[in-house]
Amino acid sequence: MSHRPSGRVVAVGDLAFRVLTDASGRDRGHPTVVLVHGIGVSHRYFLPLHRALAERTRVVSLDLPGFGGVPKPGRDLDVAAMAGAIGELLTALRLGPVVLVGHSMGAQWSVELAIQRPELVERVVAIGPVADRRHRSMLAQARALAVDSLGEAPWINQIVFTDYARCGIPWYLAQLRHMLAHPLEERVAALPVPLLVVRGDRDPIAGVRWSRELRDRAPVGALVHIPHSHHVAQHAAPRAVADAILAHATGRASAHEG
Numbered sequence: 612m613s614h615r616p617s618g619r620v621v622a623v624g625d626l627a628f629r630v631l632t633d634a635s636g637r638d639r640g641h642p643t644v645v646l647v648h649g650i651g652v653s654h655r656y657f658l659p660l661h662r663a664l665a666e667r668t669r670v671v672s673l674d675l676p677g678f679g680g681v682p683k684p685g686r687d688l689d690v691a692a693m694a695g696a697i698g699e700l701l702t703a704l705r706l707g708p709v710v711l712v713g714h715s716m717g718a719q720w721s722v723e724l725a726i727q728r729p730e731l732v733e734r735v736v737a738i739g740p741v742a743d744r745r746h747r748s749m750l751a752q753a754r755a756l757a758v759d760s761l762g763e764a765p766w767i768n769q770i771v772f773t774d775y776a777r778c779g780i781p782w783y784l785a786q787l788r789h790m791l792a793h794p795l796e797e798r799v800a801a802l803p804v805p806l807l808v809v810r811g812d813r814d815p816i817a818g819v820r821w822s823r824e825l826r827d828r829a830p831v832g833a834l835v836h837i838p839h840s841h842h843v844a845q846h847a848a849p850r851a852v853a854d855a856i857l858a859h860a861t862g863r864a865s866a867h868e869g
Contacts, residue, residue: 618654620681623699627682629654629674630704633665641668641860642710642733647697648672649715649741650790651783652774653679656767657714659849667857671706673697675720677782679774689789694723698731707731710860714738714845715816716790722798722806729803736856738809739842740795743821747791758815762841771843796828805831807859809852811840833859 618631631654644664646657654661654672664670675693677683688696697720701707711732713721718737725732742752760768775783799806806829810817819836826832835855837844845852 626676631672643669646672647713647717649717651778660845663849663853698728708733712736736807739817755816759842799829808834811844812836
């Protein structure tokens with residue numbers, strides 16, 4: 612499957628989202644999966660995963676306000692506010708309950724939304740979640756990102772860094788401040804739905820210790836390691852990540868738990 616999903620801009624109050632939907636697999640017995648990107652980027656690094664999921668279920672990818680060329684808000688949005696806006700979008704689209712998949716900072720927004728609006732979220736998947744409480748500083752995160760970029764494929768870095776440029780420094784830094792202030796390890800403990808943590812086994816941003824801590828703090832948690840992958844595991848190994856998501860969606864254990 613090489614086509615691009617159809618997309619449209621949807622306004623929710625004073626905020627704009629881009630919504631890309633593929634329903635080709637909607638009759639396969641799995642719940643709808645919603646993909647939430649991380650800081651600075653867009654749906655583009657989700658496309659291989661989007662396509663892999665679309666073979667088996669309905670999948671929706673989002674571009675959040677200020678990212679991926681979507682107009683920037685005229686106000687600041689912290690993690691809780693962005694999560695609330697995503698919830699309003701899902702309500703407007705009549706989606707839910709869904710499997711909410713967040714990558715990097717997208718994991719923060721996804722966890723917050725599940726806490727705020729549990730009726731909209733059936734399960735949460737956190738891919739490469741941030742920010743490790745032992746390295747919760749701008750310098751530490753920059754170092755980890757630099758190390759990760761050395762291991763990612765060139766085409767992944769091209770997508771990520773061109774999206775950073777589209778995002779722009781002011782909006783990136785505003786969201787970075789919220790990302791570093793967010794205590795994800797405390798918030799997952801309040802999750803009313805099961806959590807799956809997914810990490811590339813070579814990810815320097817979401818390390819093993821941190822990922823296990825999130826799994827263990829969640830009331831119901833699991834952890835899957837994706838072999839031979841770094842932080843953007845969903846682009847490097849989309850079928851393995853799709854398998855993990857759909858196994859979680861149906862309550863089946865994974866051979867890569869640990």
